[in-house]
Amino acid sequence: MTDLNAMTPVRPGLIQTHPPRLLGSWCEACGTRVFPARDFCPRCESEATPASVELSPTGTVFSYTVVRQAPGARPVPYVLAYVDLDDQVRVLAQLDETPLAVHIGQRVQLVLRNVALPDDEARLGYAFAPLPSRPDFEEPTP
Numbered sequence: 001m002t003d004l005n006a007m008t009p010v011r012p013g014l015i016q017t018h019p020p021r022l023l024g025s026w027c028e029a030c031g032t033r034v035f036p037a038r039d040f041c042p043r044c045e046s047e048a049t050p051a052s053v054e055l056s057p058t059g060t061v062f063s064y065t066v067v068r069q070a071p072g073a074r075p076v077p078y079v080l081a082y083v084d085l086d087d088q089v090r091v092l093a094q095l096d097e098t099p100l101a102v103h104i105g106q107r108v109q110l111v112l113r114n115v116a117l118p119d120d121e122a123r124l125g126y127a128f129a130p131l132p133s134r135p136d137f138e139e140p141t142p
């Protein structure tokens, strides 16, 4: 099993490993959450420094594309998707799903994993993966 904490993150301040979460910012003036975290609110332009917040680990595919050509050694095809997290934050990320199975409205969950190219040093990043659709499956609570 890969030790996530042993990998260098793609960017500091994006990810928390225990529990796995993306880190955003939350505006105390209007309640807007954004990812990645910013030092101002893009909605109300509040001058108060936004608070750091853990974002929901589950969401729904808003839109996606299948990438069939990529620079370097990145294996193709892969799915790139806009995911609407359950707390109203839209995130662009790779979706670990076969191109024929992905669909708009699909329920997905955050996964933290190595996102480096095959021959490069491991880098901790984020992606999404399908949530099981069994009727008895209980989604994790945010």
Ligand SMILES: [Zn+2]
Residues within 6 Å of the ligand: 027, 028, 029, 030, 031, 032, 041, 042, 043, 044, 045, 046
């Ligand atoms: Zn605001």
